[in-house]
Amino acid sequence: MAGTLVEKSRKRDLRFGLMLTAPSVIIILMLLGYPMGYAIFMSFHQWNDKLGADHQFIGLNNYGQLITDPAVWAAMERTAYFSVITVVGGVALAVIIAILLNRKFRGRTLARVLLLVPWAVPPVVNGIMWKLIFDGSVGIVNTILRSLGLIKENIQWLADPTAAMNILIFAETWKLLPFLCLLMLAALQGIPESIYRAAAIDGADAWNTFWRITLPNIRGPLMFALIVQSMWSLKVFDTIYVLSGGSGGPVSGTTTINFLDYITTFSNLDRGYGSAMAVGIMLLVLIVSAFWIFVFGGFSRKRREANG
Amino acid sequence: MAQIELIHVSKTYGPTKHGRNAEPAVCDLSYVIEDGHFVSLLGPSGCGKSTTLNMIAGLEDISSGTILIDSHRVDDLDPDKRDLAFVFQDYALYPHMSVYENIAFGLRMRKVPKSEIETRVTDAARRLEIEQTLQSKPKKLSGGQRQRVALARAIARRPSVFLFDEPLSNLDALLRDQTRSELKLLHRELGATSVYVTHDQEEAMTLSDRIAVMSRGRLEQFGTPYEVYHEPATEFVASFVGKPRMNLFTVTKAEIGRYGLPGTTFTIDIGDIGMDQVRVGLRPEECDLHPADDGAPGHGVVKAVEPLGNVSDVLVTVGDQIFMSRVPGFGNYTVGDHVNINVTRARIHCFDQKSGTRVDH
Secondary structure: OOOHHHHHHHHHHHHHHHHHHHHHHHHHHHHHHHHHHHHHHHEEEEEEEEEEEEEEOOOOOOHHHHHHHHHHHHHHHHHHEEEEEEEEHHHHHHHHHHHEEEEOOHHHHHHHHHHHHHHHHHHHHHHHHHHHHHOOOOOOHHHHHHOHHHHHHHOHHHHHHHHHHHHHHHHHHHHHHHHHHHHHHHHHHHOOHHHHHHHHOOOOOOOHHHHHOOOOOOOOHHHHHHHHHHHHOOOOOHHHHOOOOOOOOOOOOOHHHHHHOOOOHHHHHHHHHHHHHHHHHHHHHHHHHHHHHHHHHHHHHHHHHHOO | OOOEEEEEEEEEEOOOOOOOOOOOOEEEEEEOOOOOEEEEEEEOOOOOHHHHHHHHOOOOOOOOOEEEEEEEOOOOOOOHHHHHHEEEOOOOOOOOOOOOHHHHHHHHOOOOOOOOHHHHHHHHHHOOOOOOOOOOHHHOHHHHHHHHHHHHOOOOOOOOOOEEEOOOOOOHHHHHHHHHHHHHHHHHHOEEEEEEEEOOHHHHHHHHHHHEEEEEEEEEEOHHHHHHHHHHOHHHHHHHOOOOOEEEEEEEEEHHHHHHEEOOOOEEEOOOOOOEEEOOOEEEHHHHHOOOOOOOOOOOEEEEEEEOOEEEEEEEEEEEEEEEEEEEEEOOOOOOOEEEOOOOOOOOOOEEOOOOOOOOO
16 A cells, blocks of 8 residues: 555656656757757758758768868868867966966955956957957057057958968967866865965975866866867867858868868758758767766876876 | 984975965974973964974975984984884774784884784783784774774884874863873873873873973963973963963052952062053962952852852953952852952962063062
8 A cells, every 4th residue: 555655646746857857858858859850860861052952861971071071170170270279278378377366366356347348248259359460450459569569560360371371279278267267266266275384394395286186176167178179279260250250261171070061062062961960060069078087087087006 | 212302493485375474383482301201292273283293203294394203313314214103183094904903004114023013012912901902993982992992002112212193182071081091091101201282280280390382383381280280381381281270360559568459459479570551361260259248349250150069160250351260169259259369379370461472470
C-alpha cells in the first residue's frame, strides 16, 4: 500500500518536473536543435542556391571538399594564429591585470570600474572605433606616429593583410579582456588571504607564490576562461565584419574559418558546403574544449602522482 | 634558540576615510620574551595582540620602535628570514596541496635536501599522529586534523620561534582542552620560544611562562600567570583575568583604615592608603558567605544561585552593586536570603579610581 503511494507521488513529482522544464526544452529545441539538425541535413546535400532548387543527396562529398579546400586551410591557419594569441595571450594578460587589480592601491575601485568600459561597448561599435583609429587617412594612430616623427607618410594599416590581422587581434583582445579579467579577479578573491601569509612565512618568493600558490588555486576558473575564450575566438565574426567592411579582407587577410563559412554560405550561397563547414567548426570547438579539459585534468593527475 | 625583544614598538594604520589619524593599533610596547619561554599575548578582540604577533612575524610593518631577535634587528627582514613558524587561526593550509606537501612546502622553499624533507615531514606527522592523512587534501580533514597539520607544518620547519594566532579558537570545547594540553607538552619537548595570541585567559594561564595582557593597543601587564592573577597591575587586568570575574567596586573611607560601600553595612579593612575613595577588587572564590542573624538585614540579599556541581556562584545584591561569591558544593542559599560577606581570607586588590593602576596597601 505504502509502496504504491510513494510510487504515485514520485510519478507525480516527475510529471510536474517535466512540465516545468517543458517550455525551456521546447524553446531550446526550436532555436537550437532545429537549425542544427537542418544544417547537418543540408551538409549532406548539394545545396547551392545559385544552382537552383535541386538539392541532391551527395553523402560526405561536402566534407571531402572541406578537407581538400586550400581556402579552408588558409582560413584555418589564420584562425589558429588569431586564436592562439587571443586565447593564450588574452587569458595570460587577464591574469596579470587581475593580479594587479587585486592589490590594494589608491583608486582601485575606479580602476575596476574603468576595466569594464570596453565590455560595455557594443562589439560593432568597438569594431568601428578601431577602424577609425587605424584609418589610413584620418586615423589617430597615423597622426600620433607622424607627429612623433616615427613615420613620414600615412600607413594604410587596414590595407595590409598582416597588419589588418594584428589590428583585429588587438581590437578583439580589447573587447574580451574585461570579462576575462573579471573572471580571474573573482577567482583570485576566492583565495584566502591567510595562505599568502603562510607562504610568506614559508619563504616563497613572488615567483614561487605565483606558480605554486596562486595559479593552482585558480585552476578551475582558468580552465573555464580558456574554454570560453577558445570558443569565442574560433567563432569570431562581428569585429572582422566591421573592420574589413564585410569582406574578410584585405586579400582574405582577416578571413578566419568562421568568416569563411559566412562568405561561403551567404555570399557564395553554397549552403550545403557552408553547413558542412559549420559542422566542422562545431567539432573543432568541441575538440579544443576537450583539449583544455584534458590538459587541466592531466595536470592535476600528474600532480597527484608527484605527491604520491 | 631565540630571545625576542620589543623596544617601544608602535603601529599606526594610515589615516581613516574621514581623514583623521587612526588611534594607534599598538602603542609603545616594550618587553623581553626570554629564550625558550612560552608567552601569551592576552586581551579582548581589537586590543592589538594579533597586530603585535604579525609585527614579530614580519607580516606587518612596525610604525616605530625596534624588534630584536637574539639582539639582531629584524624590523626590515622579510618574514622568512626571521627563522620563525606561524600557526594561523584558520590554519592557512594550502588547499591544493596534500598534507605532505603542505608540511614540506616551507622546507622546499628553503632548499632543504629531499631526503631531509622526508625525514622531517614524517617525524612531524608522527608527533602529531597524522601519518594516515599525509596523502589527503586539507578539504578531506576534520577541523582537529587540520589544526594538527598546521602544527606539523610549523614543527617540521624546526624554527627558533613559534608564533600562534589563536590556534585553538576554531576547535570545539573538548578538542580545545585536549590540544591545549598537547601544545604544552610539545613546547616542553621542543623548547622553542613561543608567542601565543589568545583572548581566552584560561588558555593563557595554563600554557604560559609569562603573560602579556593588552588592552586598546597598550600593555597592561607583563608577568607570570601567578603575578597576573594575584597581583594584577591594573583594574583592567583584574577584571579580565579570572573566572568568574573579580568583584570590583568603589569604596569610601569610613573610619581609620576601614572603607565601606556607601549605603550598606559592608566594610573592609584596607589600612591607611591616604585616599578617600578607591576601587577594590575581590575574587569571588576568596569571599565567604554567612547567613545573617535572624531578622538582621546583613550585608546583602541573595539574588541568584548558579550551581556548577563542585561549586556554586552566588550573586548577592549589596546596595546597588552585584557581588559574586563562589561557595563550595551546591551551597545552602536560596534567593531572598540575607547574608553577610566575609573577606578575611581574601586578597584585597586596590586600584586608583582615575588611572586604574594598582595601589599597594
